[in-house]
Amino acid sequence: MLNPENVDFKKLGFQAGLEVHHQIRSDRKLFCRCPPILEEEPTNLDYSFYRYFRPVLGEMGDFDPGMLVEFEKAYKVIYYACERNTCTYEMDETPPFYPDIEAIKKGFTLAFYFDCSAFAEEIVVNRKQYLDGSITTGFQRTFIIARDGWVPVKSKKVRITNLHIEEDAARRVNWVDTASRVVYFNLDRLGVPLVEIITDHRDVETPEELVELAEQIGRVLRISRIGRRGIGAARQDVNVSIKGGNRVEIKGVQDLSMFDALCRHEAVRQHALIGIMDEMKNRGIEKDDFMHTYIDISCLFHLENDTRAFAAVFPKMKGLFGLEVQPNKDFGEDIFEKSMLITGIPRESHFHSDELEKNAVRRRSFHPCRLSIDRNKFKRIFEIVNPSVEDAVVVVVGPERRAMHALKKIVERAKIALEGVPQETRRLLPNGNTEFLRVIHGKERIYPDTDTPPIVISKELVEDSKKRVGRCPWEVYEELHRKYGLDQNQTDLLIRAEKVDKFFQYVEDLRLKSSLAFHVLIELPLETRRKGKRMEMRTIEHLAKALSQGRIIPEQIGTLLEIFVKDPDMTIADALKKIGFQTFTEKELEELIHKKIEFVDSSKARSDPQYRRIAVAKVVGETLKAVNHSVSGKIVAQKVNALLIGE
Amino acid sequence: MSGEGENEENVPEGYRGALRERLIKKGIRTWSKVRVTKGKAVYEGVLLPRSQHTSDFYVTLKVDTGYNLGVFMDDQAKIEETGYTKGHYQLPHVDTDFKKELPNVTLLGTGGTVASRLDYRTGAVLPAFTPEELFSAVPELVSAVNLTPKTLYQILSENFRPEYWVKTAEAVAKEVGSGVKGVIIGHGTDTMCTTGAALSYFLRNLPVPVVLVGSQRSSDRPSSDGPRNILYAAKLAGYEDFAEVAVCMHGSTSDSYNLIHRATRCRKMHSSRRDTFRTLDDIPLGKIDETGVTWFKDESRPQRTDRELLFGHKDGHASWHALFISGNES
Secondary structure, eight states, X not given: OOOTTSOOHHHHTOEEEEEEEEEBOOSSOSSSXXXXXOOSSTTOOSEEEEEOOOOOOOTTSOOOHHXXXXXXXXXXXXXXXXXXXXXXXXXXXXXXXXXXXXXXXXXXXXXXXXXXXEEOSEEOOEEEEOOSSSSTTSEEEEXXXXXXXXXXETTEEEEEEEEEEEEOOOEEEOOXXXXXXXXXXXXXXXXXXXXXXXXXXXXXXXXXXXXXXXXXXXXXXXXXXXXXXXXXXXXXXXXEEOTTSOOEEEEEEOOGGGHHHHHHHHHHHHHHHHHHHHHHHXXXXXXXXXXXXXXXOGGGSOOOTTEEEEEEEETTOXXXXXXXXXXXXXXXXXXXXXXXXXXXXXXXXXXXXGXXXXXXXXXXXXXXXXXOOOHHHHHHHHHHHOOOTTOEEEEEEEEXXXXXHHHHHHXXXXXXXXXXXXXXXXXXXXXXXXXXXXXXXXXXXXXXXXXXXXXXXXXXXXXXXXXXXXXXXXXXXXXXXXXXXXXXXXXXXXXXXXXXXXXXXXXXXXXXXXXXXXXXXXXXXHHHHHTTOOOOHHHHHXXXXXXXXXXXXXXXXXXXXXXXXXXXXXXXXXXXXXXXXXXXXXXXXXXXXXXXXXXXOHHHXXXXXXXXXXXXXXXXXXHHHHTTTOSOHHHHHHHHHHHXXXX | OOOOOGGGTTSOTTOOHHHHHHHHHTTOOTTEEEEEEETTEEEEEEEXXXXXXXXXXXXXXXXXXXXXXXXXXXXXOEEEEEEEOOOOOOOOOOOOOOOTTSOEEEEEEOSOSSSEEEOTTTOOEEEOOSHHXXXXXXXXXXXXXXXXXXXXXXXXXXXXXXXXXXXXXXXXXXXXXXXXXXXXXXXXXXXXXXXXXXXXXXXXSOOSOEEEEOOSSOTTSTXXXXXXXXXXXXXXXXXXXXXXXXXXXXXXXXXSOEEEEEGGGEEEOOSSOTTXXXXXXXXXXXXXXXXXXXXXXXXXXXXXXXXXXXXXXXXSOHXXXXXXXXXXXX
């Protein structure tokens, strides 16, 4: 295995892309009029019900292979629902209502931001099958808004292939045991309008670019005020491949800081799987070598009723299952993830013969084998299944049918290993590794929705959406950086706080210095919040205006703010009165400074620069205290310097 | 198999007026791969049939991701054919050999959506009535009973007329005569109870169960209640010792159990809910779930073969019954 910390992405031919899912601000859900409010506690419920799902024949009369794998999982899906955010639509007991036109308009606005060239002129709602239970209908309603746009990432253009509007899925809750055949969802999130932005999965070549891509898209959603805010409002699916590998989709990554690790771990995995493929070919292994022959070895174990142990031989595979494909995970376990998820037999009840080797990777795994198989036991297994010395053996223990099903999946997966990396949808784990979730869905799972008529997009709607388009975040950054020296971080803070327009107003109309405007708009509220207090926008407005008119000086902001936090209704004049704002003539100020200077040694200050620094700071501080911060510190400092040393 | 005429092969199906002429002139037909160019915008995809009741000026395209979208074909739009792919409809092979140990049950289809597939062109739902279609949609049926699907009509249940009741009763009688263990009737849910009531008056001395079944979610949906309904109906018709006309539909919004209603007593209470059927002024005959049937009433008619099956409409006046039944219904 390559070292994940030291991956040469260019050499591996690393390619990646994103599918950004972001909830849209709206007053209602996409296909019904329920409010898009989430429950604070995801296990809240007023009522509950359960369903089973099965794949349907596609328009060509065939089943999507990804869907068949989903069906094999045979989930019982239990739904929790609350009256205030669900209706019979979420229960799949009513056809959809007319879609939310506001959400469609917002989709068009976003498409303009990304400079899409091909727009849907008539929207056709499609169904995208999901059999994991996350959607009660068994399909997500989704439609194309536009295609062929782009977003700038580190001086190159990353293509946006499609922009969709769709309904969000239900929230998975009580996710404790991945092997369980019962899954739980809360319906609160189901139907919340979502924009899906898909970038070309070949355009990104490093993890850094990937992060930048996600940030650029996030900035557009923020600056356009279309993206909903809050935890879980944005989720990214990351598509990753390396040369000779295959597109693997890593689902639902919320945290951009995980991008780097997941890219590294997935690149390493694909590289390892390609290596295994080459080795299998070297050994002359062919698909037909792997037979669906499961040998009952239950007699060697003390098993409960209905539980059986089966073994299968994998010819010429010795040593391969034990190869590390991701940190602390060997090839065997990578395969067992799949058989576990489909059949519900935990990884711990799977065993492969390489585990008995010295320093076996499997023993470091989070899911080591818990079957009681030692060298002696393995010898007896060996005697029964009778493999040759270069063969590998896999053992699965579980309920009879499921255990056989698991072995079937393992044999099938071993055959696929001859093709290298299978196209899969995987789940990100906290350590950066990924875990099998499902076979990647084909386009067979998308078919037209028969419940909604096509929606003709009028010129007015397009014009109306276009009017709402403002400047792109990269243009804003360029201007802020060029004119006012703001960096990307500061720009992001302004965008995230939706205060870009205010910033320009303060700087250009109120003539505040850019650093002061940024301080008032961003840093001040942040500091206040850190102290556990709230600062209202009108307070910021008051302060900015007063600063602009010269009624207050920046040094007074802190004192004034304390008053405004307590009483936001107070006027600037009253607040100034309250802090005992005084005006000082130059003479008065000088007299005051003279008094303070008496306490320091002025001759020493002239000769010793170190002493001078301390002395000046002390006198300035004392003076400012005496004038109650009514005079700018800068002016005081000038005066002190002049009076003390005659500069 | 998909029921489309050969002559539709070479035309853009569903397109009308000037656009249709334009497409034909360019040699573009349904399933043509096309490229539409409008200024900067380029749309590539497969030309799909256009469904009814939609605007005449748009083409529907299926793009590479499988999504569909519509493009307005104004004068600036250029369209050209770049290829052609005809999808063919094929079904996985299902072993439908009759097994000796399983009871024989007939499914009479009348046009409901209990087992059906999507018609891609019109968005309509077509009944699935070849054994392959039915069994690939509900594979569990193969190991439950020997089911023979037969199509009586393909009409919507709201168009069910009294003379169809007579024909249905006759078809049931014929099946009974051939010695089946039970009969299932796939029926649209709107008038299921009326047909059920009619049959129960028409068929006297019924020797086997006749179970009406349908679905509230068409079976082109992964969440359809149809497969479970038809499976329970098949088990009811194949294994239970009763001889009445019954309705077997979901008893709850969950996929937990089905209720067995006496057809003369039940009624559809909600247009779209799964648990729409209720027995009025009484309790249902029983319920059926994964563990089997629980009878709530012990008065259901047992199966008997000592009396001859009689028709209640011997005089041929179905309308008299219609009056009686519809009075009973409302």
